[in-house]
Each structure stands twice: as structure tokens, then as C-alpha cells.
Amino acid sequence: MKRIGVFVCWCGSNIAGTVDVEKVAEHFRTYPGVVHAESYQYLCSEPGQKIILNRIKEHGLKGVVIAACSPTMHESTFRNTVQQIGFNPFQLEIANIREQVSWVTEDKDSATSKAITSISQIVEKLKGNEALDPIQVPVTKKALVIGGGIAGIEAALNIAKAGYKVYLVEKEATIGGHMAQLSETFPTLDCSQCILTPKMVEVARHPNVELYTLSKVTKIEGFIGNFKVTVHKEPDYVKRADCTACGDCAEVCPVEVPSEFNQTLKYRKAIYIPSPQAVPTIYHIDPETCLGINPIKCNKCAEACERKAIDFDQQPEDILIEVGAIVVATGYDLYDKELMAEYGYGRYQDVIDGLQFERILSASGPTEGKVLRPSDGTVPKRVVFVQCCGSRDPEHHKAYCSKICCMYTAKHALLYKHKVHDGKATVFYMDIRANGKRYEEFVQNAIEHEHISYLRGRVSKIYQENDHLVVMGADTLSGKRVEIEADLVVLAMAMVPGKGTMELAKLLKVGYDENGFLNEAHPKLRPVESLTGGVFIAGAVQAPKDIPETVAQASGAASKVLEMFGQDYLWKEPTIVDVDGSLCSMCGNCVLVCPYGARSLNKEKHIVEVNAVLCESCGACAAACPTGAAQQRNLTDKQIVDMIEVALEIK
Amino acid sequence: MPENTKKELNIKPEEILEIIKDISGQDVYVCYQCGKCTAGCPMSENMDIMPNQIIRLLQIGAFDELLKHNTIWLCASCLTCTSRCPKGVDLARIMEAVRLLLLRQNVAYLNASDIPEEDREELPIQALVGAMRKYSP
Amino acid sequence: MKVNFYPGCTLKTKASNLERTAKASMAILGIELEEMAEWTCCGANFSLANDNIMKMAAPIRNLARAEKVGTELVTICSACYNVLKRANYAVKNDSEKLEKLNLFLEDGKIQDNDDQYHGKVNVLHLLELIKEKIGFDNLKKYIKKPLNGLKVAPYYGCQLIRPQKELEIEDQEAPEILHNLIDALGGDAVDYSMDTECCGSYVEVNRPKEVWLASYRILRQARAAGAKIMITSCPLCLYNLDKHQFDIEKEHSDFKPVPILYFTQLLGLALGLPEEELELNGTKVDPRPVLKESGLL
Ligand SMILES: Cc1cc2nc3c(=O)[nH]c(=O)nc-3n(C[C@H](O)[C@H](O)[C@H](O)COP(=O)(O)OP(=O)(O)OC[C@H]3O[C@@H](n4cnc5c(N)ncnc54)[C@H](O)[C@@H]3O)c2cc1C
């Protein structure tokens, strides 16, 4: 019989406080097959681990049971330890007597006897364990980055510069994301385009980066290290190599629609380039608004293009790529101001959101950087900024704080005052959350130097009166209700996950929270990983954040990808489900139930083939197999029956 | 018009919030003092403290202070505050609860006899019935 | 078609013209408002105290009596609508409350045939009835005297629309039902931002000056938006908004009074009711000059 050692951990008083650990050890000293049993304060400590190694040598142990905390905590710790002395890690098993016994049982006697039962079950299981070797999985050392905002650009550049191939997939016609729309950035007020454009160009030109714009990921198969991804690319209807972005085509295009890049504050044509700094720097046709993608319908642009770059025959493409890791960086959108009933449901032209104001402030924007209001193009002399719109409102909107609005509102008020010296800026706020390096100083400086009037209170209603707006607010510091006349109102709308994040998350099997932001694997210790192996997250798709934090997280995600790419193989648990050919009746049940496509019927050879790499050890097939041919390694039917029998004391 | 405003309560301070909660179903600690209620209150013009401050005084236990002010008697139960509160606080019910705290000590804020004859003639019945329900025990 | 109708106190006294114009107009539309038997006052405002459900006994008793006739009960006064509908909502969503109130109804039987309430009645405002049973498009067919684009300010006030979750009649921040009525009658519903602001309600009894201020804000905005006339469905709103206009005019020389009508008077006018049946003489600010000017009288 296998020589087994049982080690009972006290876990300080976590276990020993409720379980009589010495009595448990004593029980196993005479248990069939167990040649050694002892208890120790902290088995996971350095000396604790040494004890285990010594006992293996002293007693010639062939199997080890650690009775301690959950295997998700320390199974790998102990298995790695015993491996050092050539002991097969799959001959070590954990009996969970903390989460499943001591923490959930009050009475010491029953806790002790429950611990004994648990350990007995694991001892019985261990008797049937085989020595196994982990399965080697090759790593495809190429990465996919979804979303070409600053997060995606940074992650892609980091990985590409380390020498690996990156596919960068962006749904819009240009990369850059929201940062490309910003005017100047807090707290240093450097011009957003000026610091972003070089990065956009660099990433697009990098030999290791393959950029797909107007593209979306539509299918993902495989697993960590080995994903097969389908990218669906919409046509540009313009030959990239031939377009010089001269703009002759747009001149003649008869269609005018609100420009998305300019947040509807300006018109664009059906053939257009989102902004002069767009990357790739080419025009493309929006098939939704074009009169027909058909020379018979219009053809004006094609006639105007001297280089004959327009190509109505381009078709959508599905591109299949293979990658080992995926970074999701699909960013955010602003909560729709049309959902703010009491602020006019978006029907007042001069009530705009923060991104619209960024466009107004931006030198490349619809007003070329002059502060002019949308309704009549005059200079607004009184501007009211309203923070927390849609944020921190669990009753009607979003419960969370969008984190960056305090900062960009201070920036907006400041930039407004820089441009309209005699203007009056009023900010309604609840709290100022300026917790970043030099952020508080930035806000205070704006208030002091520009005499921005900060009123502490929420706004109840905004309405139009003649040619101006009236903002009904409160200043709780002075205990007053106020009505402020304004020529322009800027709403700091909540940040929400980008449209389509949820669908993408489902495709990737990545979790998301109640607001739709992607979940990190651990809120403190694994902030850039998702719970799905090989899928990482970066930027505002995880939670509202500003550029510095986005870039830091993107670099973090990239370094996680590189950590993976630094290895030639990944190791996978070998506890897969095999087939005993002599028992298999070729009924195919297991093939049907396998959610991972790991099993297939080979009619010629008359066997069921198992792809060890695809098998996730879920055991669905073993349960479905009517003949007992499908058996999970180290969890065979016999082992399970032995465990049940010992628990029911019929063994 | 005479106003019989009682300025003190014969209730132990530690019980007041409990009673407020029983009457209104509202927990004053839910309020984060954003002032949106005040911002929209149509009757605030002559209130001597603002609606959000009523909750504030309850939060800090300044009950005597609370009773000095006319705010609760100017509240028209229009529910503007309630309908817009981001925290779902039903302030109109809290206003009612504070009024009832006083009225239930059998002191009327306004008696029917205080209303001048000609007004009684002219006012719609619903105003009279409504006012009596708000201003008398 | 007959519908069960709850008039309430004010419609039997100060606002009798509201009831009469409603009945006459609805008759033209083929609907008979049949006054429910043995109704009592609803209490005028919905009690906001959780701990004393006796304040809900009056509305629930009325609903119990209405239940015997059918599943619909129509009201016109916004306050009655608010009280009945909120009390109905409260008991429909809290069976314990309903049980207690039924016990009380049993105990305090005023008459032998007083029943228990089973939560089957649906409280409707007359505006909802028009919208649902006739339809605003269809209403146009009955119009004899279209309002010729008369600029009318719809005034909703509080009781008809708040709280939205319980009344569910309209979006409390952007109601439309009165707008739609005005437009259907051939008028021009003006958009102004104070149509859901409170007029001051019962505070009028004790502090009329406060009500002044509230009314002034509303009227000024309606005027600025070009309104020639205003309509409402609440007798107290009508009273408050009408009452102080000359005082306001004295204090604010640029203010011009706005006549207020019940929506049923405007409806009756468009449906061709004779002038004397419209009873246009109930308010301080006389609506007749404006209506004459617009060729409607
Ligand atoms: C008004 C305003 C002012 C701001 N000012 C500042 C400032 O001054 N300083 C500062 O530090 N921060 C500022 N920010 C914050 C800044 O915009 C964000 O931190 C930053 O843009 C986040 O970058 P991101 O790449 O995560 O997301 P995004 O910029 O949103 O980029 C995401 C990208 O992914 C693409 N995408 C989305 N879904 C898909 C999909 N399914 N498939 C493929 N591609 C997809 C999008 O098209 C986009 O290009 C401001 C934000 C606002 C709203």
C-alpha cells in the first residue's frame, strides 16, 4: 500500500481554535496506509514546508495529504515545494478543513470529527492517484489588442517594441479614441493632440503592428496561448495606397451629417476623414449615409478623385488570426445627456456635455478653439458647469463616482477663463475629488487665479428663458437656493463602458460588473488580468480613469503579456478525462456534452480522441459516459466511490 | 394670522429619529446633503432654513434648532424634492413626519377658527381640508 | 358608454363649473359620467405618514364602493386623482395594509351594504379617459369650433403627475397629455418650463404671499412663452394661479394677467357648447376678452 503522510495545519487559531488538531493527527497515526501524521502551526511557512520535505525523505512517503485551507490558496505552493525533491506533485492533495470546516462550524467536537471525515476522504482518494506530468501547451507569441484608444495604443507599442507581433483592432476609422478629441489635458495643460499624434503614427508604422480599422472581433475560439480570432473588417471604399487625403472627394459629396468626432457640433460628408490627424490618414465612405455605394447613384467623389482611389467594389472581409494573448482596451462613452429629464432631455442646444466642450475648446474643433455656443455662435459670457451628472445617483442613474469629472471641470472652467477673460464661470459640485499628483493644486489654482465660483450643491433643473438658460441650484455652504442665468451649460456626464462592451465580454468569456465595466481578476493584486486566462484589460473599460492611470494600466497589461511570451510553453493541469478503448461503445455522448470541443469520434479507428490541450477537466463527459470508459485522471469513478463510502462510514 | 408654533418637544432626543423613521419610512442617514431638494423647492424663497438643512439638523441631532424654523410649515408637499433626490430620500415624508411630531402633541399650527371668514367662503374646500390635515392634529 | 365618476367635494361647490363642463363635453363625445353612489370626501391630500393608515380609510372606502359597480373610476380634480390613485397603489402593493383597512371598514360600517375592497379598481383621470377611450386624433372629428391656433399654456402642477412611479400617467419632468389635448382642439400648446412647478397648494390658506411668489414664477414664464390663456385640471391650482394676478400686476408693472380655465371649459368651447354653458365667469381674470379677440366667442 502507498505510504501516506498526513499534515494537519493549525493556521494559527483559524483552524486550531475550532478543530482539535492534535486529536486529528493522533487519529491518522493508526489509519490504514498512513505511516506518519503530525500537526504544525503554519505549514505554508518556510519551516512548515521544510518539515514536509524532511518527513517525505525520512518515511519514504509516496503520498502527502495537507489538511489546511482551500486548495485555491496553497495547493500550488505545496505542490511546487515537493517537486523540488523530485516528488510527483500530483501525489499531494489538500483536505480543506478551514473554509469547509473550522470557519463554518462552531462546536469543537463536531468540527474535529468533520475534519477527520474530510481528511479520510482525501486519503482514500490519494490512494488511487497516479503520478502525472503536466501537459505542455505551446504559446503563440502574438497578441491581439482590441480598441485603439490611448490604452490600446500604449499596450500595442509596449508589446511590439519587445519584439512580438501585435494585431490592433479598432472599430472606428481612426485610432486615438477619446483622447484625440480632447483639447488640453489636466493637470499640465499640454495639448492632447500634440502628445497623442506621435504615438498614433508610431504604432501604425511599427513593423510589428498590424492595424485593422473599421474592424471588430466577431469570433474567438481556443484558450490561453492559443486563440483563434475572427476579425470582421468593413471596407473603406477607398484604396489606402492611393489616397493622399487631399479631400477633393469630400468637397463634392452632397451628403452632410453630424460629425461624430466633433460630437455633432459640426457636419461631415459621407466620404470623410474623422480629423486631420486621423491614423490611417485616408478618407473613407460611410455606407450608412452615402447615397448608395454605387456609381449609378452618385459617383461624385469618384469623379473628383484624380488618383482614382475610390473603389465601390470593396467588400467586407473576415480575417482569421492566431494569437496567444488578448488585451481588451475598448474604453468608455459618456452617459447620454438625453437621459437627464430635469436638465431638458438634451433638447436645449446650449446644454452640452464635457466632450462637446472639449471640441469647442480644441483648436481643430468646430469653432477652431474659439468659445462660441452652439445655438447662435455667440461668445457665452456666463457658463455654468454641472458636475456629477448621472454619477453618484443610485436612484435614477449610476451609483458610482466617475472619478475624473472634478478634474476636467476645473480644467474646462480654467480654459474658458483663459479664452473669455470677462466671462463668468460657475461650477456646481458635491465634493472635489482631486486625488492625483498635482491635481489638488491644479483645482485650487484655477479657483484662486481665475475666480471661478464654486457652489456646493446639485442642480435640480435647467430651463430655457428667452435667449439664455436658467440653472436652479443650491449652495449648501451658505444654505441658499440659487438661480443662475447662463449662456452655456456644460454637463459633466458620467463615464460608462463603451457601447458593445457587454457583447465583447460575452465573446471573450470575461466578467463584467453591474455597470458593465470589465472585472479584473483581483481588485488589488491582479488589476490588469481578467479571470479568463490570457485575456487582459486596460483603460477606461475597467472603470472610469484618466490618461495617466490608463497608460499605467496599459503598460501593466502589456508586461503581463510579455511575461507569458517570455516562456516557450505554458503548463496545463494533466487531470484530463481519458477513454478506456476496451469499454467505449462509441455512443458519442461525451462528444456532445463537451463544452470545449475537446473530444471527437474517430469512426475509422473506432475510438474517441481527446485533445489534451483543449480539455478543461470539467468532467462533464465522465458523468455522461454510460459505460465508464471516460475516466478523469486522479478522479476516477472508483476514487469517487471510495470517498463517498468513507464519508458514509460504510468502508 | 396667528401661528401656534411650538418650540419644544416632549420626546427624548434619542427617540426622535426612530419616530421620524416610523412615520416617514425614511432613514435620514441616507441623505448625503447634495442640496438638490433645496435647489428645486418652489417654496424655499421665504423658508428660513433650506429643505436639505432640515435633514442635516436631524442627522446631527439638533432637534430644538429644527423647530425654530418655518420651513416645515411652508412645505407644500409638492414632491419635487422627492422625485429628483439622487438617493431616493422621500423628503416630503420627512417634512410630514416633523410636522406630525409637533402636531401629535396636540398643538395645532393653525386652527380653523384662525382662518378669516371671507377666506373660508372663498377658498376651495380642498384647500381648507388639506390645510387642516397638514396644520392641525 | 357610461363610466363611474367620482366628483369630490370641490366639484360640488366652488368648482361646479368644472363638473358641469366636463359632463356636457363628455356627453357630446358619447360618454356619460355617472356619479358613483354614496361617495365621501377623499381627504384632499394623500397622507404621507406611514404609521397611520386610518388616513387612507376614506379613499379606500370610496374604492370599495366603486368596486361594486365596475373596475373603473374616473375623477377630474387632480387632488382626488392623486389621493385615490396613491391609496389604491399602496394597498395593491401591500396586502397587509389592505387587510387592516378592510377590518376597519368592517368595523366602521357606515351603511349595511359597505363592502370590502379587493384591489380591483383602476383609477383614471378624465384626461386619460379621453386619451384612451376616444383618442386625441379621433377627438378632432367632434370639433365644431377649432381654437384657431390660440396659444394655450398647459399647467400640470403636482398632483396630476407626481409621484410618477405610482401615478404612471405621464413623465413627471416632461408631461404631454394636456399639450396633446390643446393641439387636438386646434390650439397651440406653448412650451414653457414651469408647467410642472407647484403653485403653492394649501399653503394659500395660511401664507398667501408665498403662493403669490410661486404663482408669479409660473405665470411669468407662460406669458413669456406667448400664452394667451392657461388651462389646468385642479381647482386649487386654478384658484391660486388666478387669485393674485392683480396684486402681482401692481408689483410688477410689466406683468400682464393670464386667464385660467379648466381644460373642460376649453374642450367644451371647441366642441361647440354654448357660451352660457361654459360658465366663463368664475375667475378674477376674465377669459372672455381673450376668447373674443381670438374669434372664439
Ligand atoms: C470631457 C473629458 C475630458 C477629459 N480630459 C482629460 C484630461 O484633461 N486629462 C486626462 O488625463 N484625462 C482626461 N479625460 C479622460 C480620458 O479621455 C480617458 O482617460 C482616456 O481617453 C481613456 O482611454 P481608453 O483608451 O481607455 O478609452 P477610449 O479613449 O475610449 O478608447 C477606446 C477605443 O476603443 C475603441 N473601441 C470601443 N469598442 C470597440 C470594439 N468593440 N472593437 C474595437 N474597438 C473598439 C473606441 O473606438 C476607441 O477608439 C477626459 C475625459 C472626458 C470625458
Ligand code: SF4
Ligand atoms: S436631494 Fe436627497 S440626498 Fe440631496 S440633500 Fe436632498 S434629501 Fe439629501
Ligand code: SF4
Ligand atoms: S415637498 Fe416641500 S420641501 Fe419638497 S420641494 Fe415641495 S415644498 Fe419643497
